[in-house]
Amino acid sequence: MLQRSIKLASCLVLMAGLFSTTVVAEEHTAAEREFTLKVLPLLKQKCQGCHGGDASDIKGEFSVLDREHLLSGGESGEAAVIPGQPEEGTLLPALRWESWEMPPKENDRLTDEEIAVIERWIKAGAPWPDEATRQKISEAEWNVESNEDGRMVRTSGGTSEEWTNRRYEPNDLWAFEPVRKREELLPGDHKLAEAIDIFIEHSLKEADLEPAAAASPRALLRRATFDLHGLPPTPEEVDAFETAWKADPEQAWSDLIGRLLASPRYGERWGRHWLDVTRYADTGGMSNDYERSNMWRYRDYVIRSFNEDKPYNEFVVEQLAGDELADQSVRERTGGSMKEIHQTQLNGDYTREEAEMIVATGFLRLGPWDNAMIEADEARQIYLDDVVNITGQTFLAQTLRCCKCHDHKFDPIPTRDYYRMYSAFSTTHMAERPVPLLPEENTEEFEDGRAHVQRMLDFAKSERNKLIDKQEAAARVWFEERGLPYKDENARKDLPDEEKPPRHVGLDHVEQGQLKVREQDVWIWTRRLERYEPMAQSVYNAEAATLAWNGARKLRIDRKTQPKEKLVNYILTGGALTATGDEVLPGVLSVLGLPVNVSAPDPYLTTSSPDGRRLDLARWIANEDNALTTRSIVNRIWQFHFGTGLAANSNNFGAKGARPSHPELLDYLADDFVDHGWTFKRLHRQIMLSDAYRRGTVPVDAEKVAEADPNNRLLSYFPRRRLSAEELRDGILAITGELQHCDGGLPVKPEINMEVALQPRMIQFSLAPAYQPSPTPELRNRRTVYAYHVRGQSDPFMELFNQPNPNESCELRETAAVTPQVFTLLNSDMINDRAIALALRLQREEESITDQIDRAFRLVFGRHATAQEKSWMTSYVTDMQKYHEGISPKPVEYPTEITRSLVEEFSGEPFEYTEILPVFERYEADPKAADVSPETRALADFCLLLLNTNEFMYVE
């Protein structure tokens, strides 16, 4: 691919050369034309920022505004350009970074082709035609759709004529082209799996690479099970699969895929991929990191959708506009008016289907957001910008953030289209809404959970009241001493200083600090009672809404605020709220040429009424002819199977994203996906049935592959991959036998590093409450996807193994080995507890050390231990028994309260306060070193070893 594009590039240069000799006969010269169309735009874009754009600040006294300045040069006194003599003059060496390195930013640096253009122009005498000539040249050019300089792309239009009429390298436009039909790409009747192999093998043949041999059945079973479930196969599953394989490998493999796809574990694993992209967390981040108490309903909706094999087009529309679908449904069943719809929004009287649609819009609530100390209109912009961006990245594989400030530098996306999408969301407001719980939603923990939160709340209230009582007692004394009637805090608020006691009268600075902490705690725990209410993190439509200064604390439907004026959106130049440019109407990206409404005068606009904008946008995204949508999703699916997408940047299909390694295959998959009902499970099956998926991880000729295809984009072998954070934790729990399956529900709190759990962390005005793990192993040892995700406090184990920061969409996880991973995997309580649990399991299931060792190999690696390994490990375990015999580990104690110290934010003085940790009063701890025998500890040492091996950590 790369080589091909280089050839193409040199071909273009050649054609340009030919062209320049053929048009001399016209009224302006080829050099004038090239100057107008290429040289001048380059000077404007790349140089004028510092050299002429701002007359009061011209760097190096060098201006590129006109020919004279170029000829005379800057403060060095040397000419920048000497017409006809490209080898002289200072300009070209500077552009080549041989002298001054201009432009100085890596990002702006000219390409070799661009420098060649300027060189040709100088050689031709550096002509600088006047403006009228330039206009003529440009206009003539704009009538030509496609030429050797590239293709024009019709959009809604940029902020300048130059941008609107600029040309693109056709190869950079691949993502915006319609998806080609399968018949066109590969004639004949093929199963998708076969077609995949035809494309892959074709590229391998072109590169003269031989595909690796098929992986062993055991490796395939482990690969498929981790891939679809994020869990290792059990020894029993290994046996069954190997037996089935002996009878009929194809049947065994096909049955395996069917079994894995039918299990609820599939949705847990693949839902997690989706949550990476959409940035799932249970809190809102920023200053306060407020809990979004019902966010888990969206998480379960995602998992459910994968398990039910919900068609992707429906999945898209529900997440972007499910609330509008629910409104429509209410309208239909009540025959109702807008009033009826609004009433239902407030009382939450929804059917099951409607409720689920509203839960789906949790997607629009996943970004970090808090308006503390931010002006209301700016906070609103931050939200809308976030929603536009995440919609672009998630569904369209477009990073739209560039277009917030200007027309896209590289892709045919004008800032106008960004603001059209912004406008499509501009009636969308965040709210926690009453939405009945679904029958399938797990509410088992509600009762215990509520009791715990109530206890924390009662404690905070009683501590606060004690302090207020003390303060008011002192206030009474103050009033009495002056013979004045007592007034409570609120009543005396506006009195002059002389007529009321000092603020915080009767409280010393420690008590003042404590009061503030308790007041925050009352808020925090009151708010957490909403966990147990039938509510959903969602949105609603309105032309205007009012945001409180601490709006993130409580976001409710606001029907009281009346719009002061009609809601109008503008292009905001440079992204600044005050720099309003053209007015825009709600709409979609115009580059695809895909209309929202064919008959409308501007087919790329959605409805302008407050309701329905998002639904129009969502349906446009989910349209089967939306090439960005369909390519984007099949590319993601491919990426999660093979580690790299066919297009390697699954969030960015623009010119600066990686081009697809197999563009025809990508289109084939997209076309096939739509024709078969947009369903994932069928696509998984077909991909996994391909030979490409079933290859071994060892290339036939490693040296040759390293040379010809160092990143394995051609897939001559299957890429070995490290387990993800969740696979690691869940996999270990499965191996120890501790893993607890559940039907979702409230987030559970695994035991995390206790130092981190109790680590004080600042929030606005106070410290966040300590992290208290769930009281029982049944809750703690659920799969990681069900864990509580706090933006301001990640589980260090998960974080070290690259669970992504939920503030940014994660297209692909990082897997680098860093040293702290070793510390956690050898020394943490988490891993040592698991090693003991596994040792206890081995002792329960097997008698002799040799059998225990073999059983462990089966559980961890899915294979028997070799004779040599048995001998090594037996002597290791025996030695460790001797080591542990003389040692008695300290019992672990969990604190039931904790004293925390904080520097009082306003006074700068330290104070302490006590926080209760009632969970530890009834805590069912995992067995610890002190609870087990030296034999168990020795066996645990061996288990720990296996959990640290590369063989466990990597999937072949």
Place this chain on the structure above:
Amino acid sequence: MFDKISRREALYGLGASLGSVALSSLLSSEAKAASESPLAPKAPGRPGRAKNVIMLFMEGGPGQMDTFDPKPELTRLHKSESKLSAGQEKGFKFFVGSPFGFRKVGDTGIDMCNQWKYLADPFIANEFCNFRGCQAESLNHPEALFHMNTGSRLGGDPAVGAWATYGLGTENQNLPGYVVMTELALPQGGPTNWSNGFLPPHYQGTRLRPEGSPILDLVPPQYKSMAHQRRALNELSRMNANYQNSLGIEDQKLGARMDSYELAFRMQTEVPDVIDLSQETAATIDMYGLNDTETSTFGRQCLMARRLVESGVRFVQIFSGGWDSHDYLERGHSSRIKSVDKPMAALIRDLKLRGLLEDTLVIWTGEFGRTPDNNKRGGVYSLGRGHNNQAMTMMLAGGGVKPGIVGATDELGSSAVECVHPIRDLHVTLLHLLGLDDNKLTYFHAGRFKQLSQFGGEIIPEMLA
């Protein structure tokens, strides 16, 4: 592997699919073997003045007019109504004069309020550049902290320390290259303030914890000895080698992971050693204020910072909170100043006497400054200040900065008026002092070459020696 195609083609053609490889550095003039440690020391583009950085971060935002930038006019206007619009406070506002007196100190005559006792010693004061021209953008703590630490208000981009270690590597491979120390409580925004962002994870700040294990899980549980650990690692190494052999192929990823266990083992001895202050003399312990409860926390961290820099750590950052004096300004700021004054003076003196100050840039700053006025709280004239993104104050020493005062604020301290620079210029200057060019220290991510300043910035020449 890249010599046949141009760097640009390689990057745009392959995109960030090579995300874990530090392409920008890999492909620079001296292409390095991909197997070399990402933290190996690298020579900067040109020789820098500073090799190391110690950044003392005063979380909450110290008031410029209550520390290093006297405003007599404010004293005159004390408690009179203010019509200034800076800051977030609304409604009736009144001016607040500084509760502290000021004097000029040292050969350069920089200003210090009378709460600074140790820093005012000319031997120390002569080293400082007081920069008054910086303007933050954000008015709220986490955004402003993110901006000062990562160049972006949104958080999630690489921290300054991550960029510095990305550009220069680190001298001691057995210690982290970028070390962060905080108080017991994490600052607002937490680890996002020392994140590697889109840079490879090797450049993430490692937090040395003030209590408990200095690095999480650094040492085995108490019932396992180091000899026990060594044996386990030997067994592991044998198992891993066995596995590698069974594959019949070298895989760098697997090799790197095996190496990380050995590095971890070395760190287990080296980290406790570097933080073991028992090796210091009684005089040093006293000089840093470790014998006094008010200064012991910050003093310990400053002493540790010197030991870390001495041991070859590239970038050390200390967060010290409590500067957010909306109320009780006199009490709050005097206590905060007291807690950092003696340790910070000791740090400068110690670095200077050991000949380390020349190579070490010390920066003292908050995330923004404070307003000259305040609003009433609970209906009372509360003597404190709001957040100010138009003016602040910072102190720099060593590492090629020029002592003296740079820039100025207006007569009330409400806005910077001379040598005014946004945070990005400070970042560009900081990298410049390290020999790094912000425009060249880039990383290809999400479709563009990203840099600390986001879109470029200017060096502040007045600050350079």
